[in-house]
Amino acid sequence: MAHIVLDSCAGRDGGREALEAAAIASLQLDHQITVVGDESDITAALQKIAHDAERLRVAHARDRCEPDMDAAEVLRQAPRNSVVVGLEIAARDPSAVFVSAGAPGLVVAGAQQILGRIPGVPNAALAAVYPTLRPHGPVSDLFALLLDVGATVECSGDDLVTFAAMGAAYAGKISRIDRPRVALLCNGHGISNAPARAREAHRRLLAAKPAFEYVGCIRADSVTSGDADVIVTDGFSGDVLLRTLEGVAATGESLLRRAAEKFQWRVGVQMLSDGISAIREFTDWENYGGAPLLGFDRAVMVTQADSGRRAFLNAIRLGAKIDRLQVIAGISAGVAEFHGLGAPPASPPDPEAP
Amino acid sequence: MTSDPADPSEPTSPEGQALQPRRFMHLRWDLDKTYLRTEFDTVKDLIKTFRQKAEDKVAVAGASALLRALLDPRERSHRRVTFISGSPRQMRKVLTAKLALDGVEPDMFILKPNLENLLRGRFRAIRGQVGYKLKALLLSHMAAEHVDEYLFGDDAEQDAFIYSVYADILAGRVDAVALAAILSTCKVYRGDVDEIMAYHRQLFGSGEVVRRIFIHLERRSPLDRFAAYGARVVAIYNYFQGAAVLFEAGALEPRGLLAVTEAMESDGYTPERLANSLQDLMRRGVLHFATIERMSRELAAAESTMGRPVPRFLHAFEDAIGSLENLQRPGPRWESEINYLGIYHEARFRRQQHRFLGIRLLD
Numbered sequence A: 001m002a003h004i005v006l007d008s009c010a011g012r013d014g015g016r017e018a019l020e021a022a023a024i025a026s027l028q029l030d031h032q033i034t035v036v037g038d039e040s041d042i043t044a045a046l047q048k049i050a051h052d053a054e055r056l057r058v059a060h061a062r063d064r065c066e067p068d069m070d071a072a073e074v075l076r077q078a079p080r081n082s083v084v085v086g087l088e089i090a091a092r093d094p095s096a097v098f099v100s101a102g103a104p105g106l107v108v109a110g111a112q113q114i115l116g117r118i119p120g121v122p123n124a125a126l127a128a129v130y131p132t133l134r135p136h137g138p139v140s141d142l143f144a145l146l147l148d149v150g151a152t153v154e155c156s157g158d159d160l161v162t163f164a165a166m167g168a169a170y171a172g173k174i175s176r177i178d179r180p181r182v183a184l185l186c187n188g189h190g191i192s193n194a195p196a197r198a199r200e201a202h203r204r205l206l207a208a209k210p211a212f213e214y215v216g217c218i219r220a221d222s223v224t225s226g227d228a229d230v231i232v233t234d235g236f237s238g239d240v241l242l243r244t245l246e247g248v249a250a251t252g253e254s255l256l257r258r259a260a261e262k263f264q265w266r267v268g269v270q271m272l273s274d275g276i277s278a279i280r281e282f283t284d285w286e287n288y289g290g291a292p293l294l295g296f297d298r299a300v301m302v303t304q305a306d307s308g309r310r311a312f313l314n315a316i317r318l319g320a321k322i323d324r325l326q327v328i329a330g331i332s333a334g335v336a337e338f339h340g341l342g343a344p345p346a347s348p349p350d351p352e353a354p
Numbered sequence B: 001m002t003s004d005p006a007d008p009s010e011p012t013s014p015e016g017q018a019l020q021p022r023r024f025m026h027l028r029w030d031l032d033k034t035y036l037r038t039e040f041d042t043v044k045d046l047i048k049t050f051r052q053k054a055e056d057k058v059a060v061a062g063a064s065a066l067l068r069a070l071l072d073p074r075e076r077s078h079r080r081v082t083f084i085s086g087s088p089r090q091m092r093k094v095l096t097a098k099l100a101l102d103g104v105e106p107d108m109f110i111l112k113p114n115l116e117n118l119l120r121g122r123f124r125a126i127r128g129q130v131g132y133k134l135k136a137l138l139l140s141h142m143a144a145e146h147v148d149e150y151l152f153g154d155d156a157e158q159d160a161f162i163y164s165v166y167a168d169i170l171a172g173r174v175d176a177v178a179l180a181a182i183l184s185t186c187k188v189y190r191g192d193v194d195e196i197m198a199y200h201r202q203l204f205g206s207g208e209v210v211r212r213i214f215i216h217l218e219r220r221s222p223l224d225r226f227a228a229y230g231a232r233v234v235a236i237y238n239y240f241q242g243a244a245v246l247f248e249a250g251a252l253e254p255r256g257l258l259a260v261t262e263a264m265e266s267d268g269y270t271p272e273r274l275a276n277s278l279q280d281l282m283r284r285g286v287l288h289f290a291t292i293e294r295m296s297r298e299l300a301a302a303e304s305t306m307g308r309p310v311p312r313f314l315h316a317f318e319d320a321i322g323s324l325e326n327l328q329r330p331g332p333r334w335e336s337e338i339n340y341l342g343i344y345h346e347a348r349f350r351r352q353q354h355r356f357l358g359i360r361l362l363d
Helices: A012-028 A039-046 A071-077 A082-092 A104-114 A157-174 A196-207 A220-225 A235-261 A263-271 A273-283 A309-324 A327-339 B043-051 B063-070 B089-101 B114-119 B123-127 B130-139 B159-170 B176-185 B190-203 B223-229 B239-248 B254-266 B271-283 B289-301 B309-324 B340-357
Strands: A003-007 A032-037 A056-060 A096-100 A125-136 A141-147 A181-186 A213-219 A230-232 A291-294 A299-302 B024-029 B079-088 B108-112 B147-154 B210-216 B233-236
Touching: A003 A012, A003 A082, A003 A309, A012 A032, A012 A039, A012 A056, A012 A309, A032 A039, A032 A082, A032 B271, A039 A056, A056 A082, A056 B271, A056 B309, A071 A104, A082 A096, A082 A104, A096 A309, A104 A291, A104 A299, A125 A157, A125 A220, A125 A235, A141 A157, A141 A235, A157 A181, A157 A196, A157 A230, A157 A291, A157 A327, A181 A196, A181 A235, A196 A213, A213 A220, A220 A235, A235 A263, A263 A273, A299 A309, A309 A327, B024 B063, B063 B079, B063 B239, B063 B254, B079 B089, B079 B130, B089 B108, B089 B114, B108 B130, B114 B123, B130 B159, B130 B176, B130 B190, B147 B159, B159 B176, B159 B190, B159 B210, B159 B223, B159 B233, B159 B340, B176 B190, B176 B340, B210 B239, B223 B233, B223 B340, B233 B239, B239 B254, B239 B271, B239 B289, B254 B271, B254 B289, B271 B289, B271 B309, B289 B309
Parallel strands: A003 A032, A003 A096, A032 A056, A096 A299, A141 A230, A181 A213, A181 A230, B024 B079, B024 B147, B079 B108, B147 B210, B210 B233
Antiparallel strands: A125 A141, A125 A291, A291 A299
């Protein structure tokens, strides 16, 4: 049973939808759920929502973070904010999964301060899934993994190879791929014109004998082809790429809405409505369950700032799956093997376990 | 059914010295979904329930432990339990056997005359509960001077509504005119109305005897659905919560609380789930921090007899309330005037929304 620690101060409707997702999860899933935020607000809101109080706990966060503050400012001026309190709870419980729609910068900064780092991981990576044309692995997973998408903007070659090891271990556990295909994101002129960090990572990945298959460089126009199960890049480029993919999907949506201008077009769109709904469902980011923040000894899920009930619920489900499949231990082992660090230390036994 | 209780007004010590009059406690329990885990949402469920043997019936976690603790042999002479169930009278044998298996011996066991209702064409009475239960409650009211009543129902039917009307009749807050309006709105049959009105004439203003009405949230209904009834109605997610409230009220001994905790844990409740349940009561202002501290002390004192579960529970509990230690939440208010017709129509509107517009009942 996982322990889901949910930050209810961010997300759609001022975090109200995060709370609703927690209430639904308490009724549908057999997990311990801790909702972090202003206790009196949460208790008042819970009165109106069907929930299971046996599975739901509230942790009070005294300070509220303002949206226009940067991470350092928040940690200084609002030290007992919901992200910090939530991460502290997660740090105390090995089965905890922290879920937040707070600013990724704040979550990363908070995690760096509070959580333990996986040995051999200098910097964390935010991993996002995106739909591809070819299925991946034995479960025909249609999604591939892209990391980093914003946790570490300034990356070194060492960071990139570590991201490759973490991403491969994650895909191996979640998509059950034995030897995930890992690629480096490059520009259109191949590795020779790539930045020094990418060249270094390319050289080291070619030289190493990793547990994954390194397939070399991949251009941005091929990321949706499905030729790679994991694509590695720095936080800046990854964020740009992810936003571009989301922007294209949003443009497609608005083009469809413009079709309503003409009667014939409207009829055409109506005839294609089933297919359009299927594509919409496939590309809807709320279905993916947020982005796992990899590199720490606890599972951390970051969802988009305007996440609704569905996005939070899927993030909770994915977080519980990460706990069940022991993905963090898998990443730890993957990184240790890649860097030749030997087996990671076994987690200490729970002193309260019978 | 058993005989009427002994007169509680003048208890004496073995030496013949007069003691302070001890208060009688009358426990009123619904059966299905309150005491027993029963499914009767479909015809198939109904048939299955009807055909179940006593040993196949399962009590809600902690229910029998709580009832046994409340009916402790040392207190039994001053305690009485009445079951009022919507199950048909034909099930008396199997239900009595089930209660006997659980070690519970009811003083009174009232079941619904469904076959009679069917033969007389009183179809509304088969599904309706207001006329039947209100009449049964008034009929089985124990005319003792010093009596505290604790009522147990669930959110699957109209228990909170019926129990509150009953309590307010005794307290003298629902007069004949108001009661007639309620019964008419609830479409209670004329014969039942006459009987209820006759009981009302006898019992109106008997006193403030109903201390608490516990509603087991079998359907996990939102809590604000019970807010209009005031503090007398306590919605509970499990019987550990009920035991904690009764412990605070002085109606349950620490050993009883311990027995319920133990029963819940052996039924699969983790210390975290129990701790969450207590935190919920504390946040709602139903339970006070001082009570919880006292509970922790009592449970810790029992550590040596219980083994591991108690310290694990206490550890989980410290975690749950640690950050809320300074919480001073005012409890729900005791309502002196409840708008029963308003509550009835609101519930009816909600059911219609569910039926015709597909809006989920739990939203």
